Amino acid sequence: MNAADAPRPRMTRQRREILDALDLSEFRSAQAWHERLRSEGSTIGLATVYRALQSLAESGEVDAVVAESGETLYRRCEAGEEHHHHLRCRVCGKAVEIDVPDFEAFAAAIGREHGYGDILHTIELTGVCPECAARAGA
Amino acid sequence: MNAADAPRPRMTRQRREILDALDLSEFRSAQAWHERLRSEGSTIGLATVYRALQSLAESGEVDAVVAESGETLYRRCEAGEEHHHHLRCRVCGKAVEIDVPDFEAFAAAIGREHGYGDILHTIELTGVCPECAARAGA
């Protein structure tokens, strides 16, 4: 509707720290990111981490997924823009981005077929990555 | 692994009430089902509703989905057994069951391709049903 929606947030020390930390390519909860930052010496507050991650998720700079437990997991989004989905390790959080050919069109078609509009979709694959499988199989 | 996993739960008044209430074909949270039951005159406890819904979900008698907010929604499952997915109205909760042809195979293939094992998948479509769209468009 309105493209002038983004009142660019201020570049604070905290925001910079979060952006840096997010280089790691693993899905982690807000609390987990906070712990990591503190363990690296940061004094950033938990609430700030929550706020930043939410704002970044809204603006599409990070991916957010809701785990089965209900907690929200975040990680830096590789493809700056395009819509995509993930295959994530349930154990260590490592994830790869996948594409699901034709699914966008399929979703829209299903919606139309049932008279539903404004369709959103969620596709998440989870599994156990090779490393974690090996460690567990020991 | 073990087929003798189900120590058939006792048929209590509370369980009956829940099973009855679930006839409605809408996704509702545990708390919402509890409220409805109480409003119908039941004296059932909240914890009991949570326990029953979870147990029913595990045994596959009800569908459970995790909403974006993180809360878990339940409803009676129409297809007694088979694996399937839903298109749910974000406003009123009304849902239809859909099937995503070949997705099971696709998911397994993606997993194999990346070395991930024990793949699970989530597909949920949400939209706005015709009634709710009309009401909103008013």
Add this chain to the structure above:
DNA sequence: CGCCTTATCGACAATGATTATCAATTGCAG
């Protein structure tokens, strides 16, 4: 039909993730 064992209840406390408060800071426009 009564009895007894034990699953199930339910009121209430406890947890854990997320959000709201609000005074103290601090980007940053002017």
Add this chain to the structure above:
DNA sequence: CTGCAATTGATAATCATTGTCGATAAGGCG
């Protein structure tokens, strides 16, 4: 440099869900 609104962070408040535990009652048995 100034001034002020945006941002921070310690902490309290929410909210969904789970744990506790004495009371209750399903249901197998005699």
